Amino acid sequence: MIIGTVLAGFLCLGLCGLLFNRSPLIHRAVYTGCLVLTSVLVGDGLWHIVQSGQEAIPSMVLPFGLPWLKAHFRLDSLSAFFLVAINFPSALASLFGIGYGGHVPEPKRVTPLFPVFLFAMNGVLISDDAFVFLVSWEVMSLSSWLLVLSDHTNPEARRAAMVYLVMAVFGTFCLLSAFGLLAGPTGAYGFVTMRNAHLSPLAGALVVLLALLGTGSKAGLVPLHAWLPLAHPAAPSHVSALMSGVMTKVAIYGLIRILYDLRSDVGWEWGFVMMVLGAVAAALGVLYALMQRDLKTLLAYSTVENVGIIFIALGLALAFRDHGEIALSALSLVAALYHVVNHALFKSLLFLGSGAILQATGERNLDKLGGLLNRMPITGFTFLIGACAISALPPLNGFVSEWLVFQSLFKGPTVAHWAMRFGVPVVGVAMALAAAFAATCFVRAFGIVFLGRPRSKQAEAAVEVPYSMQIAMAIPAVLCLCLGVFPVMVTSGIATVVEPLVHVVLPAAVLGWPWLSPVSLTAGSYSATMVLLTGAGLMITTLLVVHHFGNRAIRRAPIWDCGHREEIVNSQYSADSFAQPLRRVFGSVVFRAREQVEMPPPGEMSPARFSLSMSDPIWNGLYLGIVRVIDAIADRVNLLQFQTVRRYLLMMFLTLVLLLLVVAVRQQ
Amino acid sequence: MMAFLFGIFHTWLVLVAAPLITGIVRLTKARLQGRQGASPLQPYRDLWRLLQKESVIAETASWLFRIAPYLVFVAVWLAATIMPTFTTDMILTPAADLIALVALLGTARFFTALAGLDAGTAFGGLGSSREMFVASIGEPAMLMVIFSLSLLTHTTSPANMIAYVLSGHIGIEVSAGLALASMVMVAIAENGRIPIDNPTTHLELTMIHEAMVLEYSGRHLALLEAAAMVRLLLFMTIISSLFFPWGIAFVDAGPGEVLLGLLAWFAKVSVLAMVLGFCESLVAKMRVFQIADFLGGALLLALLATIFLYVSEAV
Numbered sequence: 001m002i003i004g005t006v007l008a009g010f011l012c013l014g015l016c017g018l019l020f021n022r023s024p025l026i027h028r029a030v031y032t033g034c035l036v037l038t039s040v041l042v043g044d045g046l047w048h049i050v051q052s053g054q055e056a057i058p059s060m061v062l063p064f065g066l067p068w069l070k071a072h073f074r075l076d077s078l079s080a081f082f083l084v085a086i087n088f089p090s091a092l093a094s095l096f097g098i099g100y101g102g103h104v105p106e107p108k109r110v111t112p113l114f115p116v117f118l119f120a121m122n123g124v125l126i127s128d129d130a131f132v133f134l135v136s137w138e139v140m141s142l143s144s145w146l147l148v149l150s151d152h153t154n155p156e157a158r159r160a161a162m163v164y165l166v167m168a169v170f171g172t173f174c175l176l177s178a179f180g181l182l183a184g185p186t187g188a189y190g191f192v193t194m195r196n197a198h199l200s201p202l203a204g205a206l207v208v209l210l211a212l213l214g215t216g217s218k219a220g221l222v223p224l225h226a227w228l229p230l231a232h233p234a235a236p237s238h239v240s241a242l243m244s245g246v247m248t249k250v251a252i253y254g255l256i257r258i259l260y261d262l263r264s265d266v267g268w269e270w271g272f273v274m275m276v277l278g279a280v281a282a283a284l285g286v287l288y289a290l291m292q293r294d295l296k297t298l299l300a301y302s303t304v305e306n307v308g309i310i311f312i313a314l315g316l317a318l319a320f321r322d323h324g325e326i327a328l329s330a331l332s333l334v335a336a337l338y339h340v341v342n343h344a345l346f347k348s349l350l351f352l353g354s355g356a357i358l359q360a361t362g363e364r365n366l367d368k369l370g371g372l373l374n375r376m377p378i379t380g381f382t383f384l385i386g387a388c389a390i391s392a393l394p395p396l397n398g399f400v401s402e403w404l405v406f407q408s409l410f411k412g413p414t415v416a417h418w419a420m421r422f423g424v425p426v427v428g429v430a431m432a433l434a435a436a437f438a439a440t441c442f443v444r445a446f447g448i449v450f451l452g453r454p455r456s457k458q459a460e461a462a463v464e465v466p467y468s469m470q471i472a473m474a475i476p477a478v479l480c481l482c483l484g485v486f487p488v489m490v491t492s493g494i495a496t497v498v499e500p501l502v503h504v505v506l507p508a509a510v511l512g513w514p515w516l517s518p519v520s521l522t523a524g525s526y527s528a529t530m531v532l533l534t535g536a537g538l539m540i541t542t543l544l545v546v547h548h549f550g551n552r553a554i555r556r557a558p559i560w561d562c563g564h565r566e567e568i569v570n571s572q573y574s575a576d577s578f579a580q581p582l583r584r585v586f587g588s589v590v591f592r593a594r595e596q597v598e599m600p601p602p603g604e605m606s607p608a609r610f611s612l613s614m615s616d617p618i619w620n621g622l623y624l625g626i627v628r629v630i631d632a633i634a635d636r637v638n639l640l641q642f643q644t645v646r647r648y649l650l651m652m653f654l655t656l657v658l659l660l661l662v663v664a665v666r667q668q
Numbered sequence: 669m670m671a672f673l674f675g676i677f678h679t680w681l682v683l684v685a686a687p688l689i690t691g692i693v694r695l696t697k698a699r700l701q702g703r704q705g706a707s708p709l710q711p712y713r714d715l716w717r718l719l720q721k722e723s724v725i726a727e728t729a730s731w732l733f734r735i736a737p738y739l740v741f742v743a744v745w746l747a748a749t750i751m752p753t754f755t756t757d758m759i760l761t762p763a764a765d766l767i768a769l770v771a772l773l774g775t776a777r778f779f780t781a782l783a784g785l786d787a788g789t790a791f792g793g794l795g796s797s798r799e800m801f802v803a804s805i806g807e808p809a810m811l812m813v814i815f816s817l818s819l820l821t822h823t824t825s826p827a828n829m830i831a832y833v834l835s836g837h838i839g840i841e842v843s844a845g846l847a848l849a850s851m852v853m854v855a856i857a858e859n860g861r862i863p864i865d866n867p868t869t870h871l872e873l874t875m876i877h878e879a880m881v882l883e884y885s886g887r888h889l890a891l892l893e894a895a896a897m898v899r900l901l902l903f904m905t906i907i908s909s910l911f912f913p914w915g916i917a918f919v920d921a922g923p924g925e926v927l928l929g930l931l932a933w934f935a936k937v938s939v940l941a942m943v944l945g946f947c948e949s950l951v952a953k954m955r956v957f958q959i960a961d962f963l964g965g966a967l968l969l970a971l972l973a974t975i976f977l978y979v980s981e982a983v
Contacts, residue, residue: 370788373732374730384732388775391778392771393774394764394768394771394772399771403771410815410818413819418978425815428815428974429967429971432807432808432811435811436774436807439777439803439807440803440804443781443782443796447781447782447785448785450730451785451786451788452786452793453788515762522822523823523824523825524766524823524828525762525763525825526764526765531763531764531768534763535743535746538746538749539738542738542742542891546719546891549719550719550886550890551719551720551721551722551723551887553723553886554722554723554725554734555722555724555725557725557726557727558726560726560882560883561790561791562791562882571789572788572793573785573792573793573794573796577797578796581797581798581801581956581957582801582804585960
């Protein structure tokens with residue numbers, strides 16, 4: 001009931017945004033409204049998670065839509081969990097929007113759509129039939145498409161929106177077909193009947209494949225990710241935070257709903273496929289991220305990596321479930337959902353940070369920034385926390401979920417099948433590489449943007465952003481620490497969410513405070529609280545010793561740099577030079593990275609030139625390949641366009657005869 | 669109660685012993701080069717001298733430059749307190765496993781690399797970029813070593829691993845041998861030893877670690893140097909305790925066994941220090957882009973170690 005009211009509230013806000021778009025106050029008003037409504041949803045979701053198991057699952061039927069199709073809604077613990085995971089970052093983005101929403105390129109095109117986008121995402125979560133699910137999904141796609149297109153004078157944004165629209169249509173088509181198969185010939189579109197549907201093995205496999213394609217294209221799974229690094233950065237930063245931190249999670253929710261709830265007999269082979277796809281996405285995504293010069297594109301590619309990590313854990317959960325390792329399956333699901341929460345938090349934080357940088361300097365290009373930590377201390381500090389969390393450094397939250405994923409991955413070979421036994425170590429290598437690359441990627445991102453000397457006038461003149469934006473970044477930073485230091489509270493919460501899906505409560509060892517020991521007490525444990533306390537103790541000792549016995553004087557002096565007095569700012573390492581070693585080793589194979597240096601002949605005074613070329617293998621190989629095929633077919637079919645009326649009539653007649661023949665044959 | 673006392677003792681033991689081990693490596697190298705060499709106690713004097721000097725900080729540096737040495741030192745020290753040396757009976761052993769240990773070392777590296785970029789110099793950036801490059805392949809290799817060891821011993825906790833090996837459940841394993849080879853290669857890279865990096869070089873184009881900390885001086889440099897020494901000792905302890913755990917005392921051990929554990933640990937790391945000094949005298953530093961081949965080899969060896977487990981099981 002509360003949720004229904006809130007969703008109606010989102011629509012009203014959208015309408016207000018549209019009607020009163022001349023008023024200068026409307027941006028603040030709409031975003032404040034969104035902040036209130038999303039906060040209500042967070043509270044409601046938390047309340048339902050706490051109450052889960054004690055009360056009946058609330059559900060509702062409303063007479064929306066076509067007269068004979070009623071709309072079903074339901075809020076089980078999985079929906080409630082995602083309600084929290086999605087609305088919390090949305091609340092932060094709304095808070096950020098209060099200060100930021102009026103400064104984006106076309107605010108009138110953004111403000112009315114923002115609440116509609118939130119409305120649609122929440123609609124997906126509480127739907128209990130395919131009809132509501134798909135309509136909400138489509139509204140979500142279209143509203144975010146319009147948000148990407150908001151800066152419509154920018155040709156890059158237009159291109160991004162075009163690619164996004166094609167991929168969104170493809171994804172919805174796949175989901176529509178998947179639900180069609182699940183509903184069967186009777187058209188039972190409610191989730192209740194789908195749970196008990198008996199499908200042929202072929203239809204069952206098709207459902208899984210289509211669900212993977214449909215949700216994977218929205219989540220940004222390689223190779224369906226091509227739209228993501230174009231579209232996410234094109235939108236205003238607080239919308240980018242929603243698209244990257246939140247909308248990908250709606251896709252993950254859809255996948256979990258179909259594969260773990262509606263279908264309960266998905267084979268381990270699909271788990272294996274998901275795991276391998278996840279590993280490819282994780283390793284490739286972060287490798288792409290490492291090569292980017294645009295801060296927001298870098299963050300978008302890093303989303304691909306994190307979605308990959310979530311897919312690895314989800315795939316493991318399927319494989320374990322099919323082999324009867326229910327406890328391990330629950331562990332992997334907990335790991336996946338933990339990472340969902342974490343990624344939603346730190347990715348929103350980082351995108352909001354990029355928005356703050358954009359507002360302060362007008363720059364997204366890493367090589368035009370630098371030295372911002374002294375100029376924007378709060379943004380810098382919160383961005384640093386986000387960068388540490390996403391690089392999985394203890395004691396922050398990113399480490400806990402990656403630790404859980406590693407623990408379940410290390411148990412992967414328990415499944416006695418050669419594919420898992422040889423596949424899991426390889427997936428482990430990919431995941432370990434992704435984790436290490438992520439740290440490199442964010443040392444580069446933070447180091448080039450916030451440290452060193454400013455590389456442009458704009459960066460030198462940057463000032464800190466307004467308080468509302470600072471608070472919107474400080475809250476997730478604090479939570480990144482809390483979720484990292486008290487992981488057991490989170491895992492016990494998630495365990496109740498996972499319970500209805502795998503029908504098992506995780507053993508007490510997982511939940512015993514303050515140790516996180518998922519498999520058994522001896523198999524490995526981690527206590528963030530103890531690590532933090534000991535670290536604090538050692539830090540105090542170090543400070544006392546150094547300050548008591550050491551010299552406390554500090555002198556400020558010009559840079560030493562081995563005696564080179566470097567006045568030129570460009571002598572610093574740039575984003576491209578930082579990535580050079582990894583680009584040479586990995587990029588020369590994956591991206592065909594080529595470096596060319598043109599030195600002037602001796603004695604000539606002209607400058608040397610350095611040029612770098614890279615190509616995207618997936619875009620050039622897969623997408624342009626498909627485009628070429630479609631173009632070739634279109635050329636052939638083009639003949640049909642220039643015929644006489646007589647011929648068109650003949651074609652219609654022949655088609656009719658052919659169809660009648662088919663009907664006749666089938667009836668025999 | 670004993671676990672608590674051992675934990676405290678162990679924490680200080682690794683800190684106090686670390687400069688001595690570095691001194692032994694330096695002395696071994698000096699003798700092999702035909703020099704008299706400084707006393708193995710020289711690193712203590714070096715640290716003390718640095719501590720007494722004022723710290724000079726670049727005008728362009730931010731506050732991160734000042735806190736980074738403390739964070740780096742504490743992260744490495746914390747990692748060292750997790751890894752058992754002479755006994756498995758320590759209060760902190762369940763608090764973190766080997767994955768957390770890798771992550772703590774990663775934290776130290778993260779902040780060293782950021783500090784390298786902070787002043788805005790060409791050398792600092794060069795060091796940070798190369799350090800992260802080396803770690804990008806070295807850290808996965810170490811995680812895969814842990815993966816293969818955890819498959820062998822069914823745990824990721826170092827104390828339980830040691831207990832499992834000492835209880836005689838595993839004989840001589842091909843996988844363990846491959847994992848050891850990989851671990852040694854990673855240890856060389858992570859500590860910036862020859863042939864990956866040269867800790868004594870100041871030849872500009874070959875520096876990795878030294879380039880990052882070039883702007884540091886005084887107490888900050890002392891902390892970073894101490895962190896490097898503790899890290900070297902930590903890696904020697906990892907190799908000696910996981911692969912050659914004999915002599916380590918268990919829970920409820922008597923004073924004799926604990927003393928034996930202490931002596932055995934010290935003997936093992938001293939021998940490793942001399943072996944390191946010997947090997948460093950034999951080889952030359954390799955080109956930067958050959959490091960990828962070296963560490964890629966380590967990564968593949970570790971992967972083979974996991975896969976061999978099942979191959980040997982199937983045969």
